[in-house]
Amino acid sequence: MTTTILVVEDDVAIRDMLCFSLKQMGYTCIAAGDGEQGLDCLKIQQPDLILLDWMLPGIDGIEFIRRLRANEFLANIPVIMLTAKGESEDLVKGLSVGADDYVNKPFSPPELGARIKAVLRRCNPTESDGKQTIECDKLVLDTKSHRVTVDGERIDLGPTEFRLLHFFMKNTDRAYSRGQLLDYVWGDTVYIEERTVDVHIRRLRKALEPSGYDNFVQTVRGVGYRFSAEM
Amino acid sequence: MTTTILVVEDDVAIRDMLCFSLKQMGYTCIAAGDGEQGLDCLKIQQPDLILLDWMLPGIDGIEFIRRLRANEFLANIPVIMLTAKGESEDLVKGLSVGADDYVNKPFSPPELGARIKAVLRRCNPTESDGKQTIECDKLVLDTKSHRVTVDGERIDLGPTEFRLLHFFMKNTDRAYSRGQLLDYVWGDTVYIEERTVDVHIRRLRKALEPSGYDNFVQTVRGVGYRFSAEM
DNA sequence: ACTAAATGTTACAGTTTTATAACAGTCAAT
DNA sequence: ATTGACTGTTATAAAACTGTAACATTTAGT
Structure with a gap:
């Protein structure tokens, strides 16, 4: 069972770094450069989790989550926001709009990994497809x-x-x-x-x-x- | 059955006052000067309730609650925020992040006591003895x-x-x-x-x-x- | 019954996983 | 400062597991 993560991040360097780290952790990774692209990806394939940069050209984080939550098929996909320091304003907005967690940039891969694990666990409490x-x-x-x-x-x-x-x-x-x-x-x-x-x-x-x-x-x-x- | 309360507050005067009042009300009291310390306390002992100052050096209120809720042993501990006047912004944030109630500074001990009782009642409906x-x-x-x-x-x-x-x-x-x-x-x-x-x-x-x-x-x-x- | 192919069985060496002990850093109490 | 309890890391030992190959047995077809 592979876990797929969608990364929505406009900075190429950070995006690549993210994908690399995620793959190292054993996740499958899809990358998108902006919100529009990200939403397109979702039409084709539903990831298990989304890493969402908050400052995006075009569709920003809030809008992205809004649209996500509006679609019944995608509404349950957990989202982790990537925020720059001092954007605590946006942070609250994000959490209230429906993000599940956030990570401050810059962050270390282990930290990110821990957050991802935590969110996935929190969102899949049933685990192991039922039958015990x-x-x-x-x-x-x-x-x-x-x-x-x-x-x-x-x-x-x-x-x-x-x-x-x-x-x-x-x-x-x-x-x-x-x-x-x-x-x-x-x-x-x-x-x-x-x-x-x-x-x-x-x-x-x-x-x-x-x-x-x-x-x-x-x-x-x-x-x-x-x-x-x-x- | 003694009820234990963790106080997280950086102002020494207020902290001492709180502890004093709480002890008078019959609660056992643990004190922490900042978020870090507070979290450390939680590793050792789980209180029945947390009084959390919102403006903290280092780990702030939002972050404190976030970490609290991430740990399954601690996730259910109710939190009462202590906010300064005019921080109604933070108030909304706090409640949306997962605080259970708030008390505006300055407050009177009886008022605080009432809030504590109310929150404990609300959060421990089954209680009375709970699994000890x-x-x-x-x-x-x-x-x-x-x-x-x-x-x-x-x-x-x-x-x-x-x-x-x-x-x-x-x-x-x-x-x-x-x-x-x-x-x-x-x-x-x-x-x-x-x-x-x-x-x-x-x-x-x-x-x-x-x-x-x-x-x-x-x-x-x-x-x-x-x-x-x-x- | 004979043969060739397929499967059963065993032993073993290399690898992986776990157990254990020793070490160094942290923290609080004295 | 010093002690002592506690924690996380690491190195090494011990144990368990794995894949392979070699040999034994069974099977099906003649």
């Missing part, structure tokens, strides 16, 4: 506590086996090739031998063995693997 | 007295370990990343190495060791830590 536990017969995977249990009996899994089981339990009764599993469970950026999947399947089976659920992990010869309650 | 202690098996954490005991046996914790345990006991059976713990326990405005969390986890475990509750603090490899009665 996934069940399959008596097998229970709890995403919050990061635990797998059968009848309350705990099953120990390494990080990779946990992700693998998690994926399987979210997508039961369906066969996946080793390549697909690598993409979905490991991520598509790494290059790993396909046979490695076999090894982790083995480890998962072994961990599930005492509970008898190891046969839920099924081999589909010539294709890959499948997780299913039915034999 | 959190328990986990025989482990008892008293939020007011800032004490942790097992079977009446006292356990000594440093401030950070106390907050960490406090957070854990409020959120058991759930894995948190080091980053999340930093956000929730340390606050999202500081930038601290993630490894530092490990060290404090270690200190917490060590402190709990003699009681045998150290294994409640569990490592979730690849993720972070979890506090749970179940192994």
Whole structure:
């Protein structure tokens, strides 16, 4: 799950610096040079957060937020204002118009990062797309506590086996090739031998063995693997 | 049940006067000379209400409240602003930022007392006793007295370990990343190495060791830590 | 039954993650 | 100034995890 941030800032140097820092922090970044451009970007793609310079040519910060909040699809996107020092007047205006937080220029990347994290957290209190536990017969995977249990009996899994089981339990009764599993469970950026999947399947089976659920992990010869309650 | 009030006011005379009046009214009083000091106080002890002068050297009222609201433990503490006459501008700002009420200087102690009572009533509708202690098996954490005991046996914790345990006991059976713990326990405005969390986890475990509750603090490899009665 | 391909299993070396201890700076109380 | 408690950082040790390759077994087709 990548988090996308829209940066609206007219100063090229600052904009580039921002995008660079944000990417380093693992965010995906869209950049706009003025309010008009920024609003255009929003028509195409909805970011998870907006970094908004307050002093903009054309549409200024206040106006930008107004228009943003006026659109029901965009109204909930949190906004962090970037203000120069001494603009505390505007600051209050901004917060009252609907900005969620602000950062004074100049700021350090860590500080900005902290603010971004805080705002995202505040705005996504539900987190983790709802479902807290996934069940399959008596097998229970709890995403919050990061635990797998059968009848309350705990099953120990390494990080990779946990992700693998998690994926399987979210997508039961369906066969996946080793390549697909690598993409979905490991991520598509790494290059790993396909046979490695076999090894982790083995480890998962072994961990599930005492509970008898190891046969839920099924081999589909010539294709890959499948997780299913039915034999 | 004593009610504690934090006074943040830079003018010594007014501050002392306030503390004196408050004590007369039966409140316990903590005093801070500026915003920085005030925030430090909050790390150690959570008051039931904050009296906040609006004109402060360093961190001003807006910033103070902003930081306050950013911390989940402190977010609900009501704030009464102390404003000089003619600062009606700031008044609006303050209320929009999240102050709960205001009192114009100069004010009379009875007036202030009335406001305090009103705000406390408004903000603690459930109250009367509220949860003062959190328990986990025989482990008892008293939020007011800032004490942790097992079977009446006292356990000594440093401030950070106390907050960490406090957070854990409020959120058991759930894995948190080091980053999340930093956000929730340390606050999202500081930038601290993630490894530092490990060290404090270690200190917490060590402190709990003699009681045998150290294994409640569990490592979730690849993720972070979890506090749970179940192994 | 024989063969080739696919999968199961195991051991291991390298890497990553976590635990622990030691250190230095801060702050308040004395 | 000095002490002592506390905090954050860092270095090193220990533990856990990972990917690979080598070998074993099963499977399907002949």
